[in-house]
Amino acid sequence: LSLLFQKGNGLGLIFGNLTASPNSSLTVLGGSLQANQIYQFMVYMENRKNSSIQATGYVLVTIEVTHPQLIAVGCVISSMCVPNLEFQLLNPTTQVALFTICIGTCTNLQSIKWNIYQGSDNSTSSNYTQWTLFNQTSSYENIWFFGTNTSNFTATDLLFLNNLQISMWRFEVVYTFVSETSTSALNFIINQPPSNGSCSINPLNGTMTTLFTMVCPDWYDVDGIQDYSLYGMLSFHYELTFSHLVILAWTTDISQRTIIAFSSEYNFQVRLPAGDNETSLLNLVVYVRDVVGSVTQVNISSVNVIADLVVINDLIDKVTNSSSTITNNAIVRLLSSGNQNVVGQMIISLSQELNQMNGENLNKAISSGISAVDISVSSLGSQSLQQTSILLNESALVNYNTELNSLANVRDYLVTFITNLLITTSNSIILQSSSLVQLTQATNQLTRKTLMLVSNRCYELSAALYAIFEKISYEDARSASNQLFQCATNLLNVKYINLVLSLLYQTHIQ
Secondary structure, eight states: OEEEEESTTOOEEEOSOSSSOOOSOOOOOTTSSOTTEEEEEEEEEEOSSOTTOEEEEEEEEEEOOOOSOEEEEEESSGGGOEEETTEEEEOTTSOEEEEEEEESOOOSEEEEEEEEEEEEESOTTOOOEEEEEOTTTGGGBTTTEEOTTSSEEEEOHHHHHTOTTOOEEEEEEEEEESSOEEEEEEEEEEOOOOBSOOOEEEOSEEETTOOEEEEOOOOBOTTOEEEEEEEEEOOOEEOSOSSOOEEOOOOOOGGGSEEEEEESSSEEEEOOOOOOTTTOEEEEEEEEEETTSOEEEEEEEEEEEEOOHHHHHHHHHHHHTTOTTGGGSHHHHHHTTOOHHHHHHHHHHHHHHHHHHHHHHHHHHHHTTOOGGGSOSSOTTOHHHHHHHHHHHHHHHHHHHHHHHHHHHHHHHHHTTTTTOOOOSHHHHHHHHHHHHHHTSOGGGOOHHHHHHHHHHHHHHHHHHHHHTTTSOHHHHHHHHHHHHHHHHHHTOHHHHHHHHHHHHHTTOO
């Protein structure tokens, strides 16, 4: 164990030796170190059996006259504070949410203030960091920084994304009392994302039941690779009004992308939803994530995917007629696998097609003379709907209701495959909630059975997320919360809207 006095050229003191077993602990008696100085305690370890295996570690200690008020600083989401020597690892796409606790006699508190510092290496010959005050804090108040005068402080990812040249940050809180001041701080270092790899998919053409192989070889990260997540940039039909449909354009915002699959292996297989209506092209992106949450985004070749209408229509027909041979349907066989990736993929793919059919059915009814006002989102089989519309076009209304109930029955059938899946990880919550969001998008086709089952499942997913949100990455917490909130919106279910809102609040999602 060595002690380096950080002043001038420094003075190194060695405790223990390399020939005999060194002590694993060191006690520094009171009064041994000088006030207002910085000391570096460094430990060197060598494997007894193999001297080529070595490791070092160190900590910087500032000696100052202490006050009875001790200020503790921590991360709201514990996974955001991953120790790396005297630093915490920070992903540049992640916000920093900190809280403080005053320990001791904390009366007569006058003010709280947060200071932000940028770090740089003082020289190539030492590990000493020079900290410089970030002087634009007031300019970005309530833009990049929130709570600069409170015990809870948040710096959004915009701070780091707009200062990529800075690799080290310090967040210092200053508690000012009537007669004294106490400070505390956390230091962060930017966590470098995975690198040197690639991703590809094969084949480049197929249907929603085709098995595609995704390969992402050669990725490296000093912390290790945690998982690979595949997202699709889908064009959804979202009903803003009953007189027209709005298609969501392609987007680079992950919150507008839909997860399709996740895997801890670099080689995995997926089934994809149909691509764009006009070109059949599906845009895909892979997120390669390391163990502490830093992500590299990889855009891969667009894939030509078409809907397997023969299989879909066969499923609709067999559900409608309660056919005993429904298990022979290719989609049903996949749904029956119990694999949450497979089930999620098929639910998303089918929901996209059902939502499109619903939109076409609505447009057909309106073009046949049925007033958009009369096509409400009331309970299926509403008598008032039939009575007010029958004089306009009885045949068109009958056809509309027949198609409506047929597709509603299919949703009733599909929902049973997702409600009993295991809830394992944050990716599991995101995939299942995304599947339910797509399944419930056409609110005019939701029966009491579907509403009840989806409501219970979304509540279970919300509760599962609530139990782990402090242990997962901010991005995962935000993505899962957004999906669950959309599910709650589709169902208008107050039961777990409050729970999801609590999650959104506690993870500082805006």
